[in-house]
Amino acid sequence: MAIKIIQMPFKETFLEFYTKVKSSLEDGTFAKLTLAKTIGNAELMNIYVRPIMDEDVLKLELKFKFQKEEIIEIHSIDKTFNRLLEFINNPFLSAILFTTEFDLTYKLNKKRVVSTVEQFPTFGNANEVLLEYLRGK
Template sequence: MFFQESFFEFYTKVKLSLEDGTFAKLTLAKTIGNTDLMNIYVRPVVEEGILKMELKFKFQQEEQVEIHSIDNTKDVLVQYINNPFMSAILFTTEFDLTYKLNKKRAVSIIQKGNTFGNASEVLLDYLNR
């Protein structure tokens, strides 16, 4: 898969934001055409004392939730890059990082100022225990 390496590079920033307590949320968006799957929202959860990721698949008519390890989440999400999603946005308390494919499928990773002032409460609780 052509996009796998660049997405995995992007995902290292996700893991770093989890480790340093700045992660707010991760969203896959901007679908190609009219698809049933509209977004994937990712947030941290604690299950049996282990930090994991909750993936909420937002369809036009329903939502589905899956919980995965932090590393496995990367493998699940990369399957949806370019089919159907054209972007992934990492929101942290320090910056927003956008992974984006253009019409020619060229990858760009753009860092902007932060949208969120607070990290995920679940993450902060987990790190401060």
């Protein structure tokens, strides 16, 4: 599909990427979000993000997958951006947004230049919790 190379600070480029995350949540195409590809042998291996309902509010669950344990945090959709931004470039070099329309990979190379790659979707169905939430609106 399309490769886009961007030379901007991480916060700006990740905000552009996260805008697509928010759009996929709003239009019901979000399947999942994963932060992966760590620098070196990091203790934290992945962060998996999925929508959940918390007191009738759509929020995001962040599952921090360490080598020996998992920790779960729940944040609002907007606060999740800042929480994930802390891990871009340290230790993660990529984030992958899976939607029913496309997969979008946000990637940092060795020189810390950001590229985004859009590919055909891996998932045919959106996240079930999200779909239930949107049906109830």
